[in-house]
Amino acid sequence: MVGGVGMVWTTMNPKKMMMATTHLFLSRVTTLRLWIGGIVVCSILIVMLGAPKIPHSPKHHAFADMRNFLGVPNTLNVFSNFPFLIVGVLGLVLSLQPNLFAVTFPAEVFGWAFFYAGVAAAAFGSAYYHLNPNDHRFLWDQLPMMLAYASLLSILILERVGHKIGLTCFFALLTFSLLTLAYERTSNDLRLCIMFQLVPSIAIPAFAALFPPKYSHSRYWLWASGVYLLAKFGGAADRKIYGTTHYIISGHSLEHLCLVLVPVLLTLMLMCRSTRIPRFSI
Secondary structure, three states, X not given: OHHHHHHHHHOOOHHHHHHHHHHHHHHHHHHHHHHHHHHHHHHHHHHHHHOOOOOOOHHHHOOOOOOOEOOEOXXXXXXXXXXXXXXXXXXXXXXXXXXXXXXXXXXXXHHHHHHHHHHHHHHHHHHHHHHOOOHHHHHHHHHHHHHHHXXXXXXXXXXXXXXHHHHHHHHHHHHHHHHHHHHHHHHXXXXXXXXXXXXXXXXXXXXXXXXXXXXXXXXHHHHHHHHHHHHHHHHHOHHHHHHHOOOOOOHHHHHHHHHHHHHHHHHHHHHHOOEOOOOOOO
């Protein structure tokens, strides 16, 4: 029996043998890199949970620009969410058009559609929150974007690693985002919410470095990550930017406008890219 197996192996097409060996090697390398990524994520989670509790505070809702135009409270912080609706709806429609975006698996179409739906929903959730910022409305400001982040990270994993593990991560991240918000509501602790917002700026460059791209124009992922990080810096410097612009626009309003550029860049990527290398599914 062993001799038979050896005979089959020795008579196997050399090309097939090379493909099988390459597949095995890539699978082992991918598994190692996934372990590294998992260890990094767990380390971040442990550090965040080990940090002091961050409860809600009235200061978190006291934004720099609280002007009232046309009877709309916090006008610019509310109206600066409108571009999310435009970009989200257009992206959702485009993602459902056949052969317009370069995608390989139906799961990718589902993931991108869910991402754009989350972006569009963020326009309503964030506007509702900024009309009267408080702890109770904070949930509706965070929920749509967290679902969009979860979908985006899952798409990246699906593209770089494999569609099976990508789908698994999609449902796992959606569940984790909901649990994060449930924890925030029941424990009055913002640590996990803050961690979830920081993950995209860390995970996207990390996956770009650890896993080869399946499609061309992969640099758009890095550009989107950079714009996302810039938006977060703008939000953190809300009052300073408001004063620097001579009270024309605040850092938080600019954060909204910068964040809109993330789906815009990714849409351009989807429209321009093409399949670069074959990907073994995991």
